Amino acid sequence: MTSIITRRRFNFGAGATAATLPLIGGRASAQAPFGVGFVYVGPVGDHGWTWTHDQGRLAVEKEFGARVKTSFIEKVAEGPDAARAIRQLAQGGNQLIFTTSFGFMNPTIQVAKQFPKINFEHATGYQRAENVATYNARFYEGRAVIGTIAGHMSKSGQAGYIASFPIPEVVMGINAFHLAAKKVNPNFKTRVIWASTWYDPAKEADAAKALIDQGCDIITQHTDSAAALQAAEQRGVFAFGQASDMKAFAPKAHLSAIVDDWSGYYVKRVREAMDGSWKTGDVWGGIKDGMVKIAPYNDAVTPAAKAAAEAVEKGIVAGTLHPFTGELKDQKGVVRLKAGETASDELMSKMDWYVDGVQA
């Protein structure tokens, strides 16, 4: 009891000093640690999208130690609450702020205007400014790798795809997955269910069950929870993890996962911001840049599947294989890419059509 009281007193004192610090404002003295802020859309938890961003934050702390001070605000709703959270980090002495969800785009731009001396990094968006850079990962490259595995491992020739919203990012992933699987099995079908959420374990599990009932024996997802994997594990079909290695949730079903790794980018950008060489820009990094990684393969993955998947991965890194290579027709039979042509970044970032064989 005594120890608690002492600690309380101590904390009252600490609280008083901490509260006066933000009033000094964004400019830190030479000795003060460099402030780096993060705004997360979900709770940090132990897997998924937000967790991978927090791993990036921890990598920054590990790299720079006492020279940086990181802080984050989690589970921030996409809307005016985001503007408040970002502004709070800006006023709290952070000089570089990462906002890690698409829906933070307008709030980030809006707050950045009010703090021209602070630099911002917005993940997955398309609006930039002098002090707002954007970054994203080429997840479609990972989709091509797991699509190859799916083509080899599916007996029914049907995969179920639990998708969130039909924005280009998601559409691109569905197409890349399907094209890779179709290369292995020309009759492959990809059935899509729209969950209309990024994170809702109950909905995601329901979608997985419905897809399995329709004959899909491979489940993949563009949503964040591990619920679909758990459903797949129960029903004895295969599935892939999303954003982080989710093997622990479904040891048998989990064939592999597309793993996001933001550490390298975050460390690089923080270093640039600290030495004054930070510039706005747009980075879209893939497997080659270490931003997208493939989790270890399950023992169930056949040697042929493994070899094919590794070949795709190597081809992407070497630049000899592009997941979107013509001739590509959409569902209506319109030729979107001519034979031998590869998709430009511009085309991919506006993709709003599905390739032939996708049931969405």
Next chain:
Amino acid sequence: MLEWRRRREPSAAMLYASPLIAVALTMLIGVAVFTAMGYPGAQAVRDIFLTPFLEPQRWPDLGVKAAPLVMIALGLAIGFRANVWNIGAEGQYIVGAIAGTGVALATHGMTGWWILPAMAFAGILGGMAFAAVPAFLRVRLGVSEILTSLMLTYVAVQGLYYLVRGPWKDPDGFNFPQTRLFGADQTLPVLAEGSLVHLGIPLALAIALVAWLVLEKTTAGYAVKVVGLAPQAARHGGFRADGVTWACLLAGGGLAGLAGLFEAAGPFGQLTPQFPSGYGFTAIIVAFLGRLHPLGIVFGGLALAATYVGGEIAQTTVKLPQAATGLFQALLLFVLLATDVLVTYRIGWKARAA
């Protein structure tokens, strides 16, 4: 044996003091719980409850967050006084925003001073129309408005989802579920250039003042009170309970609808699936924290707004998880209800039969 005994005359002073006691107790319990969990409890509670008030740069945030809470709570309080339990303000808030957004989208690209008032009018009507359903069901069929108003909230949410993903989807939004951004004449003006303080904040205060005048100084306000406290006497006095039910639900719905429109035309500037933020439910806590009194509600709204704003401060200073904000709000209502029970009742030993 312990027993509850109703106090003959609850202390008027304690009735007003109990929200303050509840806030103080919540803070103490918060310190104890967070310390036990290994966080610096005192600083966490200080950051959640006090820092938002102590730092002037947080005040605009408080205003933005408190304005919709106060407006919705005012409408709810009118009903709660008359024993009309509108639990579905969240739905009326959403429908108000939808109705106003309909006007905004129909006037896309146009300019004119009349657009914003038209949106506000649509917002009020939308909220009222949505509250009219439980009013009709209660008056005509005797269905509990608690259930109907609550369930209609989910109808409103699904309606919103349908619109932003279907007919109202922004044609330039890369297929993302959201409406167009409102134009300058469809957006609430900010009071000072570059600040967040939009017109909705002073209007919320003005509405609180009007509500106070109506409730305390008019026959209509008296009717609401009498119907709530003594329905039989009200009938004797010639007050129609049905009329009061209708009036309470329409007032609650209209104010929630207007709050929704202000939120859509103010901080959001568009409709998105993230629009329903739970203000309609949090406003219930605000109404009780403010003693169902319009001016008390202004303070209640500020207190709850502080927990949101302060919750974020505590995340950055002591790394308190976000869930702590919800815990604090729930704790506050719980402690408030508990102190209220003790104001009305006292605990005594049951006398044994000799």
